[in-house]
Amino acid sequence: MSVLTLQIVLTIAAALVGTGLFGALSQQSIVMVMMGLELVVNGVLLAAGSAWYFLTPQLPDAQVLILMATVVMAVEMAMGFAVALAIYRAQQVDTVDAAGELGG
Amino acid sequence: MTELLVLSALGAAAVCTGVLVFVVDSMARATFCLLASFLATGAALLVMDLHYLGLLTILMMTIEMAIMVVFMIMLMMNPAGLMPMTMVHNTKGSAAVGATVFVVLVVGIWTVDWPERTGSPPADPTRQVGEAIMGPQMLLMIVVGVVLLATMVAGITLATHRGRYDRFGPDLDRGRPDDPVRGGLPR
Numbered sequence: 238m239s240v241l242t243l244q245i246v247l248t249i250a251a252a253l254v255g256t257g258l259f260g261a262l263s264q265q266s267i268v269m270v271m272m273g274l275e276l277v278v279n280g281v282l283l284a285a286g287s288a289w290y291f292l293t294p295q296l297p298d299a300q301v302l303i304l305m306a307t308v309v310m311a312v313e314m315a316m317g318f319a320v321a322l323a324i325y326r327a328q329q330v331d332t333v334d335a336a337g338e339l340g341g
Numbered sequence: 342m343t344e345l346l347v348l349s350a351l352g353a354a355a356v357c358t359g360v361l362v363f364v365v366d367s368m369a370r371a372t373f374c375l376l377a378s379f380l381a382t383g384a385a386l387l388v389m390d391l392h393y394l395g396l397l398t399i400l401m402m403t404i405e406m407a408i409m410v411v412f413m414i415m416l417m418m419n420p421a422g423l424m425p426m427t428m429v430h431n432t433k434g435s436a437a438v439g440a441t442v443f444v445v446l447v448v449g450i451w452t453v454d455w456p457e458r459t460g461s462p463p464a465d466p467t468r469q470v471g472e473a474i475m476g477p478q479m480l481l482m483i484v485v486g487v488v489l490l491a492t493m494v495a496g497i498t499l500a501t502h503r504g505r506y507d508r509f510g511p512d513l514d515r516g517r518p519d520d521p522v523r524g525g526l527p528r
Contacts, residue, residue, distance in 0.1 A: 248450055251447050276378065290391070305485070319499035
């Protein structure tokens with residue numbers, strides 16, 4: 238039973254990763270792209286949590302991975318907002334398509 | 342059985358609200374849908390005995406989305422969904438990539454021969470993770486600390502409107518900073 242539950246939870250996590258990837262690739266607005274990436278990390282949180290609970294609850298490694306994913310999320314958010322603010326201030330750009338000055 | 346049902350319901354809620362993020366017109370609504378998705382994940386972590394990490398996810402994401410909604414309204418063209426418009430590109434390609442990743446992961450998940458659970462959850466999982474990051478995994482904690490410090494410095498540097506080069510000139514040799522309003526007490 239626990240293996241079945243693990244597989245179902247991992248499938249849900251995979252759905253979150255797929256949805257987030259779709260969003261990050263298809264959205265034009267910079268903040269919406271960040272929301273897609275957040276959704277991917279959301280899937281990682283769920284997958285790591287289920288791996289800890291259903292596979293190796295006696296080891297702390299999966300919990301540490303969740304902690305790491307949370308930090309990644311915070312860093313991504315802070316840097317994303319800082320970059321969005323900086324590029325909007327410099328060029329009034331708020332979509333990824335308009336931010337092409339490094340394209341040569 | 343109850344566990345399976347509760348986790349499935351929470352997972353379904355997380356996925357549905359996650360999909361809604363990219364469906365609703367309003368940017369503010371999209372942000373709150375993402376918050377709902379994170380709350381469902383946090384609740385799922387709580388069900389799986391991860392009390393500290395579940396609560397951390399719930400609290401952190403509530404605040405993070407509250408900040409995000411401000412940015413949404415501040416920067417984006419259609420904050421309240423009053424003027425429906427599409428802000429997407431390459432939808433088909435993105436959907437194909439997302440679906441492919443999902444299918445590959447699902448095939449892996451359902452074909453791998455998962456081992457049975459070894460051991461049982463400790464009495465206090467929070468103590469387990471605390472002892473890990475203060476013991477064998479301390480290197481990770483040190484790296485995380487430095488990364489967060491670098492993020493703070495870089496975030497402020499990028500987001501600040503006028504830096505020291507704007508105030509003191511390109512060679513930092515201006516005696517008095519060039520500020521729009523003069524500082525100091527007796528103005």
